Amino acid sequence: MLQLILSLIAISGIGALLALFLEIADSYIADYGESHILINNEKDLVVEGGSPLLSSLMENEIFIPSACGGKGTCSLCKLRVLAGGGPVLPTETPYLSKEELENDVRLSCQVKVRNDLKIEIPEELFKIKEFRVSIEKVIDLTDDIKSIQLKILTNEEGISFKPGQYVQLKVPKYEMTRESEYRAYSVASSSEASRDLELLITKVADGAVSTYVHDYMKEGEELTINGPYGEFYLQESDKDILLIATGSGLAPLLSILHQIEREKIGRKTTLFFGARTVKDLLYYDEVKDFETRLPDFTFMPTLSRPTEEDRWQGEKGRVTNLIEKYIPENAPLEVYICGSIVMVESCEDLLKKKGISEENIFYDKFE
Numbered sequence: 076m077l078q079l080i081l082s083l084i085a086i087s088g089i090g091a092l093l094a095l096f097l098e099i100a101d102s103y104i105a106d107y108g109e110s111h112i113l114i115n116n117e118k119d120l121v122v123e124g125g126s127p128l129l130s131s132l133m134e135n136e137i138f139i140p141s142a143c144g145g146k147g148t149c150s151l152c153k154l155r156v157l158a159g160g161g162p163v164l165p166t167e168t169p170y171l172s173k174e175e176l177e178n179d180v181r182l183s184c185q186v187k188v189r190n191d192l193k194i195e196i197p198e199e200l201f202k203i204k205e206f207r208v209s210i211e212k213v214i215d216l217t218d219d220i221k222s223i224q225l226k227i228l229t230n231e232e233g234i235s236f237k238p239g240q241y242v243q244l245k246v247p248k249y250e251m252t253r254e255s256e257y258r259a260y261s262v263a264s265s266s267e268a269s270r271d272l273e274l275l276i277t278k279v280a281d282g283a284v285s286t287y288v289h290d291y292m293k294e295g296e297e298l299t300i301n302g303p304y305g306e307f308y309l310q311e312s313d314k315d316i317l318l319i320a321t322g323s324g325l326a327p328l329l330s331i332l333h334q335i336e337r338e339k340i341g342r343k344t345t346l347f348f349g350a351r352t353v354k355d356l357l358y359y360d361e362v363k364d365f366e367t368r369l370p371d372f373t374f375m376p377t378l379s380r381p382t383e384e385d386r387w388q389g390e391k392g393r394v395t396n397l398i399e400k401y402i403p404e405n406a407p408l409e410v411y412i413c414g415s416i417v418m419v420e421s422c423e424d425l426l427k428k429k430g431i432s433e434e435n436i437f438y439d440k441f442e
């Protein structure tokens with residue numbers, strides 16, 4: 076048995092090495108020359124062949140949502156490639172439905188520009204811009220979450236975004252990475268102060284961008300962001316609002332709370348926020364204060380592992396316990412959930428079992 080496992084590891088190791096070798100050889104030896112990318116039958120881009128379609132577009136200031144930075148794991152970079160894209164790769168198929176495959180939808184980070192291409196890009200993506208920013212302030216909110224306050228330098232009006240949307244932060248190559256990397260971070264600040272943005276960033280073990288932010292980034296440093304992106308924002312309706320978050324998932328919900336206050340939205344709003352202990356309750360006082368400023372807002376934090384020193388008298392357990400306990404069957408709610416995949420999916424399953432339909436559940440998954 077052990078021998079079989081060792082052989083399998085050896086075979087997959089050789090396969091991975093061979094793939095890496097072919098990739099490196101391809102990038103050094105192959106010369107694809109110039110290629111044309113015809114966009115929406117209108118715009119003709121001339122690019123140097125050999126790079127992924129996603130980065131070729133970005134180099135020409137066409138920004139496609141790509142929260143994972145082109146690693147092929149977020150599936151947000153989908154575009155229609157009508158000609159020249161070559162066969163669909165095994166790295167794409169898990170993310171493409173049968174209908175998408177029939178409609179020539181591809182992951183633009185996986186399609187390499189080897190010849191002329193014909194593609195389609197939704198018009199709204201042309202509004203996404205790149206901005207130079209300075210890091211004004213870095214504050215420790217908890218042991219593993221920092222608040223990063225940015226100022227946009229390159230544009231007087233700043234960035235126009237809907238509360239709930241995210242930007243992509245690009246950090247330079249450093250000792251943990253082979254090239255500059257970017258990832259998605261939701262905007263926590265109010266959309267009024269659009270030259271000043273706040274992001275809340277959790278440190279992920281061995282994570283390329285979050286480690287840079289936590290251990291290398293300095294106040295005064297200049298970086299680049301692009302955006303805004305995403306469809307996670309308050310819908311126009313008169314339904315009650317349920318907000319659910321854990322950790323830095325609070326970021327877009329803070330921005331939405333500022334919007335509810337600024338626009339005097341009178342809808343009954345509840346926030347379920349899950350943390351481990353009292354010291355993980357970031358922005359507790361600030362969120363609690365919304366109860367005095369909004370006409371009908373309730374903040375319900377819950378702790379999954381309160382310590383004795385916490386002397387916690389509030390709700391205990393995970394945010395899913397609060398759904399079980401407080402959300403009645405078929406409640407007329409619109410729900411906005413943000414945080415880890417596991418948390419979002421558990422909440423979604425439970426809400427559906429309670430009769431809340433898919434159209435009334437909105438989320439951003441942070442992995």
Ligand SMILES: Cc1cc2nc3c(=O)[nH]c(=O)nc-3n(C[C@H](O)[C@H](O)[C@H](O)COP(=O)(O)OP(=O)(O)OC[C@H]3O[C@@H](n4cnc5c(N)ncnc54)[C@H](O)[C@@H]3O)c2cc1C
Nearest residue numbers: 142258259260261275276277279282283284285323326441
């Ligand atoms: C729409 C959207 C909005 C987001 N907003 C925020 C935000 O406001 N604040 C924030 O902190 N993050 C946010 N994220 C997550 C963020 O984009 C990065 O995925 C995260 O910072 C990890 O990036 P990294 O480069 O440090 O790790 P990577 O180098 O990408 O990953 C390193 C390893 O960690 C694993 N991993 C990646 N992400 C996580 C995670 N969240 N938890 C546990 N393991 C992980 C990976 O599978 C990999 O094995 C958001 C993601 C999306 C899709």
Ligand code: FES
Nearest residue numbers: 141145147150184
């Ligand atoms: S950029 Fe994330 S899958 Fe393509």
